Amino acid sequence: MRREAAVVARGLGGGYTAGRPAIEGLDFTVPAGTSVAVLGPNGGGKTTLFRALLDELPERSGTVEIAGPVAYVPQTERGRLDFPVSALDVALMGTYGEAPWYRPLGRERRARARWALERVGLAERAGDRYGDLSGGQRQRALIARALAGRARVLLLDEPFSGVDRPSAERILSVLGELREEGRVVLVSSHDIEQARRYDAVICVNGRQVFHGRPDAITPEILRRTYGGEIVELAGGGRAIVVQHHDH
Amino acid sequence: MLDVLIEPLSDGIVRRALLELVIAGAVAGPLGVWIVLYGQSYAAESISHSMLPGLVLAALAGIPLGIGAAAGLALAAACVALASRQRAVGPDAAVAVAVTALVGAGTLLALSPEVPVRLGELLFGDPLAVGTSDLVASAALALAVLLALAGGHRMLALSAFDPRSARSLGGSDPGSAALLLGLLAATILIAVTALGNLLVVAILLAPGATALRLSARLGPALAVGAASAIGAGVAGIYVSYWADVAAGAAIAICAIAICAVALLPRPRPRRGGGHILRRWNRA
Numbered sequence: 001m002r003r004e005a006a007v008v009a010r011g012l013g014g015g016y017t018a019g020r021p022a023i024e025g026l027d028f029t030v031p032a033g034t035s036v037a038v039l040g041p042n043g044g045g046k047t048t049l050f051r052a053l054l055d056e057l058p059e060r061s062g063t064v065e066i067a068g069p070v071a072y073v074p075q076t077e078r079g080r081l082d083f084p085v086s087a088l089d090v091a092l093m094g095t096y097g098e099a100p101w102y103r104p105l106g107r108e109r110r111a112r113a114r115w116a117l118e119r120v121g122l123a124e125r126a127g128d129r130y131g132d133l134s135g136g137q138r139q140r141a142l143i144a145r146a147l148a149g150r151a152r153v154l155l156l157d158e159p160f161s162g163v164d165r166p167s168a169e170r171i172l173s174v175l176g177e178l179r180e181e182g183r184v185v186l187v188s189s190h191d192i193e194q195a196r197r198y199d200a201v202i203c204v205n206g207r208q209v210f211h212g213r214p215d216a217i218t219p220e221i222l223r224r225t226y227g228g229e230i231v232e233l234a235g236g237g238r239a240i241v242v243q244h245h246d247h
Numbered sequence: 248m249l250d251v252l253i254e255p256l257s258d259g260i261v262r263r264a265l266l267e268l269v270i271a272g273a274v275a276g277p278l279g280v281w282i283v284l285y286g287q288s289y290a291a292e293s294i295s296h297s298m299l300p301g302l303v304l305a306a307l308a309g310i311p312l313g314i315g316a317a318a319g320l321a322l323a324a325a326c327v328a329l330a331s332r333q334r335a336v337g338p339d340a341a342v343a344v345a346v347t348a349l350v351g352a353g354t355l356l357a358l359s360p361e362v363p364v365r366l367g368e369l370l371f372g373d374p375l376a377v378g379t380s381d382l383v384a385s386a387a388l389a390l391a392v393l394l395a396l397a398g399g400h401r402m403l404a405l406s407a408f409d410p411r412s413a414r415s416l417g418g419s420d421p422g423s424a425a426l427l428l429g430l431l432a433a434t435i436l437i438a439v440t441a442l443g444n445l446l447v448v449a450i451l452l453a454p455g456a457t458a459l460r461l462s463a464r465l466g467p468a469l470a471v472g473a474a475s476a477i478g479a480g481v482a483g484i485y486v487s488y489w490a491d492v493a494a495g496a497a498i499a500i501c502a503i504a505i506c507a508v509a510l511l512p513r514p515r516p517r518r519g520g521g522h523i524l525r526r527w528n529r530a
Contacts, residue, residue: 018384054415072412072415079408079409080408080409082406084459084462084467085404085465089464093404093405093408094416095415096405097417097418145416149416224421
């Protein structure tokens, strides 16, 4: 079955100051209904790539074509927990951009926000304060915000950091369902083992090191992606990344 | 008991003061919630304090204080904005230096013998000196601020909650920051005659902190902010009337007292239970 391309990047590059690109020369095509892991070291350009796809970079070169609305899902670890909103309020925020400020949100958009929460398994927590949810539930509330905004392409920034294993599995199964519906899910991650569960992998370290199926990743590709951050485990060719956090 | 509440109302001066504080509180409370949510309390305090030269120059020139306050606020906002970009000494230190310089310049001017009003009135305000024309101007400006707060509500919420995603959701970080600064200047302008440039932040920040302590949702927080700011204003006027103390200071103390009570440790609510704010927040 030939599937329509949902994200096409050609010679994509850019950064935050003129003349100093954080990423350059990215070429990839992502068909609809695909999940993609974006691997790379800290500062390697994963978030910059997402900003480029959202057209939010001060400096951008190359071209991007995206079919349908695109939504960014940030790390919950960096969100504010003291903000006075419920999970439903957060989902509703996904619909804010659709109508002018003077028009009330209306029944249809409220219903869509509730549907989105249901979609990620949070219907029963709709009235709970966002800050009272667990890390995994907050991540799912942010995915619901993207779904309420009718996103066809979701860019998730390290959705599993600070999330326990069962919650990570839950998020992964939600992402799998979204992919089945024909949406595109791009997930930036440090977890090389988990990346094997996606349809495709893009390795970025300033430049595009690799784009292809996860089983085509070789230790050499990982070394070129992560440099000194990679550690190979004995037996079975498994590898992990030792993170040097700078934030 | 009822006489305590009714007797002051027979005085036109008190009635005007009460009306002025209801108008100022209805605006300052909700805006205070946003100021606290955006972490801009220090900027709000700095801007309100450093408009002193504008107030004093208006008093010297014999023009309405409101015009001087507006000019002083523009100068203060520009200085604070410039200082907060200082990387060499750090934004906090640069803003502190700018504020001290402006307050110092205002005090020097205020000590000149030509100044017709006392420095104390500029610093601490006098709600009992509010005239009918002040009331009309305050009401018009307050209406504009409330309309802007309603119109900008979604944009402010997007940026305050998640600035990194705001743009992709139809919001704007620079737009929210500019809106907040503009509304802050307008609100200070409304309240400065009654509370002076030192106490005006009391009915802005204390109700904001009170509301965020008591409310788990944004809508109720804005309402609690308005109610506690209005409550502090009205209570302060009564305290001032019966205890014969300065009205501006009484209002500031009432606002702080309400905030202090709200910040007290709360008993844990019973299961399924009865805390009225809890039920309201979940509605």
